[in-house]
Amino acid sequence: MKQKFADAIRAYRKDVFRVEHDPAELKSLTEEALEVSKEALDNSYHYHFHKLPDANRAEIINMINNYAVEALLPPVVEKLVKRQLLMERRLDLLVHLLEEALDRIGDGDQ
Numbered sequence: 001m002k003q004k005f006a007d008a009i010r011a012y013r014k015d016v017f018r019v020e021h022d023p024a025e026l027k028s029l030t031e032e033a034l035e036v037s038k039e040a041l042d043n044s045y046h047y048h049f050h051k052l053p054d055a056n057r058a059e060i061i062n063m064i065n066n067y068a069v070e071a072l073l074p075p076v077v078e079k080l081v082k083r084q085l086l087m088e089r090r091l092d093l094l095v096h097l098l099e100e101a102l103d104r105i106g107d108g109d110q
Contacts, residue, residue, distance in 0.1 A: 004104050012097040019089050029089070033082035040077055044069045 019025050046065075053061075 001104070005101060008097055008100050008104070012093055015093045016090055019093065020086065029082060029085055033078055033085055036081045036085070037074065037078045040081070041069060041074060044073070 019029075
């Protein structure tokens with residue numbers, strides 16, 4: 001029984017390593033992260049002034065907002081999304097490991 005669990009854990013570690021280091025997996029992960037990041041940045045907040053401030057102030061606020069959305073946020077959002085997608089894939093592998101372990105425990109009782 002111990003050997004079966006050790007084999008399952010070894011297979012899990014191999015799969016995690018493959019997900020994190022395989023060029024094809026990384027390419028698909030990056031493409032998905034870029035797609036989700038683009039969608040998130042397209043939905044970014046836009047200022048709507050209820051009281052019309054003076055034109056200089058509104059221009060400065062819009063300039064800062066545009067700079068933040070176009071220059072500062074994309075790399076940060078891409079990194080966060082990529083990390084989240086990687087964690088989701090690792091979690092899927094962990095769920096598979098748990099199901100396999102429970103199946104082996106059930107098989108051991110019989």
